[in-house]
Amino acid sequence: MHALSCALMPSTPPLPFPPDAAEHMTADEIVAESIAAFHPRIALACSFQQEEAVLLDMALTARPDARVFALDTRFLFPETYDTWAAYEDRYGITIEAFRGPTPEEQAAEHGDRLWERDPNACCAIRKVEPLGRALAGLDAWITGLRRDQAPTRAGTPKAEFDEARGNWKISPLADWTVDDVWARIRERDLIVNPLHQKGYASIGCTHCTQPGTGREGRWADTGKTECGLHPAGGPAA
Ligand code: SF4
Secondary structure, eight states: OOOOSSOOOTSOOOOOOGGGGGSSSSHHHHHHHHHHTTTTTTEEESSSSSHHHHHHHHHHOOOEEEEEEEEEOSHHHBHHHHHHHHHHHHHOOEEEEEEEOOHHHHHHHTTTTTTHOOOHHHHHHIIHHHHHHHHHEEEEEEEOOGGOGHHHHHOOSEEEEETTTTTEEOOOOTTHHHHHHHHHHHHHHHHGEEEEGTTTTOOBBBGGGGBBBBBTTTTTTOOOOOOSSOSSOOOOO
């Protein structure tokens, strides 16, 4: 176990390892050491994609009561809600849900089908604002970002201090390929969102997700590539 002082934010506890050292640690080590250091002020952000199948297993192996949260945009696919229920059933956990306004409330304030007219505004309302509430009070969060998911994520560090949010952002799978992810899924017989087998490499809201490789099915033909959860890199949402 290593120690690092955080000069930027003395009120936030240090990582149990130097951020640069994370590059040479396994994902399992990063998850286990981070949860041991920060629980209960650390949580896994779960978007019910292939990466979270792996991270959920790592986190709950490290600590059966590890915290997990999800951003429920209320526009998730039925298969995603089924995966959510399957995770809770298999692991005996409750995934903390953070939600924005109902579709009716959003339409009343911003008009119908905001995701078509201004998807950035829609993501800000349904994802970014709920994420802020999810992260309030946390010293660290774990994401499923991988560097080869998109050019916007190529520089994703395994551990970094998010000065804007005041906590550690940990991406243990940053250097994993999608083949690495699926090898672990098979090895551990993990539950995966069935949409992956239906041609969806990346899974988000029903209104904005199509089948496709990489992230090409997200906001297809709009020029938008990220939802704003990871302004310095990319997300797992
Ligand atoms: S992905 Fe689409 S529907 Fe979901 S919050 Fe963003 S714009 Fe809205």
